[in-house]
Amino acid sequence: MYKEIIFYSASFLILLFGILTIFFRNIFYSLISAICVFFLAGILFWLSGSEYNAVIQFAVYGFAVPVILGLGIMFTRKGKEEEEEKTASASNLKNILLFICGLFILAVVYLVLISLTIFPYGFNLEANLQNGINTYNNFRIFSKGLFIKYVFAFEIISIILTITAAGLTVLKKRRNV
Amino acid sequence: MAEITLYHYLVISLLLFIIGLVGSIMCKNIIKVLICIEFILAGVNINFAAFANYCGGAEGDGFVMILFYTGIGAVELAVAIYIFYFMYSKKQTDNVYQYGDL
Numbered sequence: 001m002y003k004e005i006i007f008y009s010a011s012f013l014i015l016l017f018g019i020l021t022i023f024f025r026n027i028f029y030s031l032i033s034a035i036c037v038f039f040l041a042g043i044l045f046w047l048s049g050s051e052y053n054a055v056i057q058f059a060v061y062g063f064a065v066p067v068i069l070g071l072g073i074m075f076t077r078k079g080k081e082e083e084e085e086k087t088a089s090a091s092n093l094k095n096i097l098l099f100i101c102g103l104f105i106l107a108v109v110y111l112v113l114i115s116l117t118i119f120p121y122g123f124n125l126e127a128n129l130q131n132g133i134n135t136y137n138n139f140r141i142f143s144k145g146l147f148i149k150y151v152f153a154f155e156i157i158s159i160i161l162t163i164t165a166a167g168l169t170v171l172k173k174r175r176n177v
Numbered sequence: 178m179a180e181i182t183l184y185h186y187l188v189i190s191l192l193l194f195i196i197g198l199v200g201s202i203m204c205k206n207i208i209k210v211l212i213c214i215e216f217i218l219a220g221v222n223i224n225f226a227a228f229a230n231y232c233g234g235a236e237g238d239g240f241v242m243i244l245f246y247t248g249i250g251a252v253e254l255a256v257a258i259y260i261f262y263f264m265y266s267k268k269q270t271d272n273v274y275q276y277g278d279l
Contacts (some may be wrong), residue, residue, distance in 0.1 A: 018196040018216060027208055034212045041193075041219040045243070048186060048226040057222075058206045065215065067256055072208055072258045076271045086250050090213050095252045145241030157248050164252045168259055 008045055014040040027073050032097050035066050039104055052142065058108070182277035186227030205272050207261050218250045272278060 014037055021033040042057035146154050197216030204210050222243045229239025262274050 004181055007185065008242055010187075014189065015192055015196070018193055018200075021212060021216075022196065022204060022209065023202040030209055030212065034215070035223035037193075037216065038219065039225060044186070044189065044223050045226050047181075048230040049228050049254060050237075050240045050243065053222075053226060053247075056244065056247055060251055061219070065251060068209060068254060069212065070256055072211075072261060075262065076208075076265060087262075087278070091275070141240055144243070145238060148246070149238070149263065150245075151239055153245060157245055161248065161252055168255065171259070176246060 003047060006043065010043045010047075014044070016134060030095070031066060031073065032101060033070055034069075036101065036104055038049045038062050038065070039108065043108070068133060183227055183231040186223055186231075190220040190223040190227070192220075193217075193223065205274060207264075207271050207273050207276070210273055211257050211261075214257075215250060215254065219247055222246055 003090070017036040021030045021037065024030040024033065024053040038061035039058065042054040042062065045051075045057055046054035194217055197213045197218075197220060200213030200216065201210050204213060223247070226238035227239075229242075239272045244247045260273075263269060268275050
């Protein structure tokens with residue numbers, strides 16, 4: 001029963017924040033809504049039996065990607081801040097969004113705690129056992145997938161990541177010269 | 178309350194995909210466009226997780242694919258932000274319609 005409640009509430013909120021991301025005029029509010037969407041997608045991963053993907057989603061899309069996007073936003077805010085300070089009348093909305101973000105963080109902490117104490121084998125243990133997947137099996141799945149079955153794709157992505165990091169550094173240096 | 182099936186996940190991922198697609202077409206701000214593209218990737222990842230859980234058996238290949246997509250998504254975002262940095266330095270605007278000569 002708890003799983004259905006979490007799923008339906010997460011689904012409703014993911015769509016709500018997704019739509020709000022598009023329709024917010026202030027880009028900071030859009031970013032906050034997008035962070036909520038990414039966290040809620042991580043909760044959906046968790047519910048579908050992939051705890052490690054959920055943790056990666058929280059780490060990459062919940063923290064790293066918003067930092068990059070926030071830097072991009074801050075880069076474009078020069079000169080706009082004074083104009084927006086005059087026209088800003090949405091301070092209540094900001095407080096509500098911050099409150100909702102706080103609730104999400106508390107919910108995630110609660111989910112982690114409850115999964116560690118009451119459900120040590122994951123939320124959908126029964127379904128996972130029926131499908132032959134369990135929390136301990138995830139390690140085997142990832143190791144087999146990354147290093148045996150899809151090792152070529154894994155190497156390609158590693159090369160792409162390396163090329164991207166090196167390429168961005170070279171471009172930046174060339175621009176500075 | 179109805180039991181959660183594969184179709185529930187498919188509907189949610191489809192709606193998230195549509196939100197991302199519509200947003201990436203409609204929005205003028207480049208940051209919003211990038212966020213919406215990440216929504217598209219998130220919708221695809223939810224599909225992968227659902228199929229791996231309900232149809233994948235013990236293999237769980239979809240979970241591995243999510244890892245790849247997450248890595249590719251982060252790289253794509255970093256490259257896009259860097260291109261945006263160059264374009265903003267040149268054009269002094271974040272409107273994508275002004276970036277015609279990319």
